[in-house]
Amino acid sequence: MKNASLIKAVENFGSPLYVYDGNQMMENYKQFTNAFKVNKLKVHYACKALNNQSVLKLFKSLGAGLDCVSIEEVHLGLHAGYNSDDILFTPNNISTEEYEQAISLGVKINVDNLYTLEYLGINHPELPIYIRINPHLMAGGNQNISVGHIDSKFGISIHQVPNIERIVKKLNINVMGVHVHTGSDILDADIFIKAAELVFSVVEKFDTVTHIDFGSGFKVAYKPDDLHTNISSFGKKFSKSFNEFCERQGKEYTLEFEPGKYMVSNAGYFIAKANLIKQTTSCTFIGLDTGFNHFIRPMFYNAYHHIENLTNPKGEKKVYNVVGYVCETDSFASDRIVPEVRKNDLILFKNAGAYCSTMASNYNSRPRPAEVMILDGKAHLIRRRETIEDLLSTQVEAEIEF
Template sequence: MENENLLAVAREFESPIYVYDSSKIISQYNRLSGAFKKVKQVKLNYAVKALSNIAILKLINSLGAGLDTVSIQEVQLGLLAGVKPEDIIFTPNGVSLEEIEEVSKLGVQINIDNLSILEQFGAKHPNTPVCIRINPHVLAGGNSKISVGHIDSKFGISIHQIPHILRIVENTGMTINGIHMHTGSDILDVEVFLYASEILFETAKNFKNLDFIDFGSGFKVPYKPGDIETDIEEFGEKLTKRFNSFCKEYGKELTLGFEPGKFLVSESGYFLAKVNVVKQTTSTVFAGIDSGFNHLIRPMFYNSHHEIINISNPKGKERFYSIVGYICETDTFATNRRISEINEGDIIAFKNAGAYCFSMASNYNSRFRPAEVLWHNGEAHLIRKRETFEDLTKNQVDIDIFAKTTETV
C-alpha cells in the first residue's frame, strides 16, 4: 500500500488501527501454490490463529484454501465464514477429549498429537478417520518460542513412539488417513526442512490408508530490507520431486498439505499509530505513541523486528528514536531506530503487522482493541469496529454486596 492510502485510512477511521492489503495476501497464496504446481493434489490450509477476522477467512477461502484450526472457536469462525467442514483441519494441543469430539461431530478433519487422546478417541470412534501429528525431533525454526519440532517440545507424538501408535491403531481398528508435522516458524534452512520431510515419508510407510501428508508450515518472511526468507521456489522444486516419487512408491496419489499462516498475511498488514509525545532525555529521544504492547506484543514477547516508517513525513531527515507505548511498564517497540524526523501528531506505520498482532491483542490497562480495515481493490473496508467502553464492561457482572452497614449495639 502507498503511504497516502495508509494516511487516508488513519484519517477516516482514526488510530491506532490495523490495515490489511488483500493484494499481498493473494500474491503470497499464488506464490506458494505456484511453487507446487507440479504436484497433482495440493491443499493449503490457512492457519487461522495468525489472523482470524471473518473477512480474511472469506478472502483466503475464495482463493481455494481451507483452514487449519487449533480451537473449536476457530472452527466455528471458519464455518461462519462459509468454509466447508471438509476443508477444515483441527490440530489442537492439550485440549479435552470432549472438545475433539464436538469438533468431530461438525465433520472436520481431526489431527491428534498425543497417545492418550489417540487411544481414547480411537476406542470410542473407530470409524472416524484421524490424522496423526508426528514430532520429527528437528529444530527448523529460528526462535525458541516458535520452534515446536524439537525433542523437548510439547507438540506431536515422538517418532520413537511409532510402535505405540501402531499398537493403538491395531487394538482400536481406527483408520489413520493423514500424517502431519510442524517444525516451527521462521524456517531458515530448506535442507533442514527437507530432512524432516524424509522422516515424515518414512513414518508414512507404516500406514496403508493415507489420503494426505501435511508438512505444516513456518516459512520465514522478510522483516526488513535485505532480510533472509524461506526460498519457496527452491523448496517447492525439491519437495515436489521427492513427494511425487514417494507417491509412486506408496502406490497412490496423496494430497500434499501445508498450513501457511504468517506467510500469507504477515506482509499484508500495517499497524498505524499516532505520536502523542516526542520526549528528549539525557541520552535518548523517545516517540511515545497512542498504543502499546496490548496491541502489538510481538516485539516485547518475541523480540521481533517490525520496520517502522513515518508516513506523515516519509522523506524527512532521519534521526534516531526509541518508539515506546503508553502501557505503564516497559513497553518498547524499537530502540535507537533510524526513522524520518518525527513530530507530535505524526502517523507512524509498523510493517509486517498482519500475523499475530490483532490476534494477540488484549485489553490490558483497560484499553480498547483497535479497528481493522481491509484495503481491497483500491478501497478501504471496515472489517472490525473499534471497541467501546460498553464492550469493555458488557460481560462483567455488577454485584451489590459491598454496601456499608451500621451495627447497633
C-alpha cells in the same frame, strides 16, 4: 501499499489502526500454490495468524481450507462459510470434551498424543484421523515458535511410532493423514526435507494414509533485503522429493501445508500516532498512542518490524527509541533510525498481518484497534474499534453489598 492510502485510512478510521492489503494476500496465495508441482495439493490457511471473518472469506474464495487450533477457531471458520471437511482441527492439550465438540461438527481431527489416540479409537472407531508427529528437529526463529524439538509439547515423538502402530492395529484406527510441523521462521528448506524423510517412514507403516501435511513455518522478510524462504525454489525441490515418494509407494497422496504468516504478514500494516517526543539524558523517545496491548510481537518474540514515518518520510533522519503508553516497559524498537518525528506524526509498522491483532488484549483497559482491508483500491472497515461499553459488556453486576 502507498503511504497516501494508509494515511487516508487513519483519517477515516482513527488511530491506532490495522490495515490489510487484500490484493497482497491473494498474490501470496497464488505464489504459494503455484510453487508446488504435484498432482494433489491442499492449502489450509492457519487462521491463528489473522482470524478476521473477511480474511477467512477471502482465502475461502481462493480455494483454501482452514487450519484451526481451538474449537472457537472452528466456529469462526464455519461462520465464514467453510465446509467442515475443509477444516483441519490441530489442537494440543485440550479436553476430550473439546474433541467431542469438533467431532460433532464434522471437521478433520489431528491427534498429537497417545492418550487421545486411544480415546478416539475406543469411542469413535470409524473416525478417520490425522496423527501429528514430533520429528525432534530444532527449527524456528525463536524458542517460542520452535515446536518440533525433543522437549516440545507438540506432537507424538517419532520414537513412539511403535506405540502408535500398536494402538492403531489394536483398535483398527483409520489413519487418513500424517502431520508434522517443526516451527516458524525457518529459512533452510532442508529442514522440511529432513522432516519429510521422517514422515515418509511413518506413512509407509499405514496403508490407510491419503494425506501428508507438512505444516508451515516459512520465513518472511521483516527488514529491507532480509533473508526469506524462496518459495519457488523450495516448491521445486520439495515437489521432487514428494513425487519420488509417491512413485515409490505407487500411490497418489495429497500434499498439504498450513501457511499463516506467509499468507498475511507482509499484507498487514499497523499505524499509530506520536503522542509526544521525549528527550532524556541518554536517548529520545517516540511515545505512541498504543502499546504491547495492541502490538506485542516486538516484546514477546523480540521481533523486528520495519518502522517508517508516514507523514514526514523525507525528514532528517534521527535515532529514536519507539515506545508505547501502557504501564509497563513496552519498547517497540531501540536506537531505530527514522525520519524526524513530530507530535501527531503517523508511525508505520510493517509486516503486521500475522500474530499481531490476534494477540491484542485490553491490558490497562484499553480498547482494541479497528481493522481495515483495502481491496482493489477501496478501504473496507472489517472490525470496528472497541469502546468502553465493549469492555464492560461481559461483566456482571452481581448483587453484592460492599
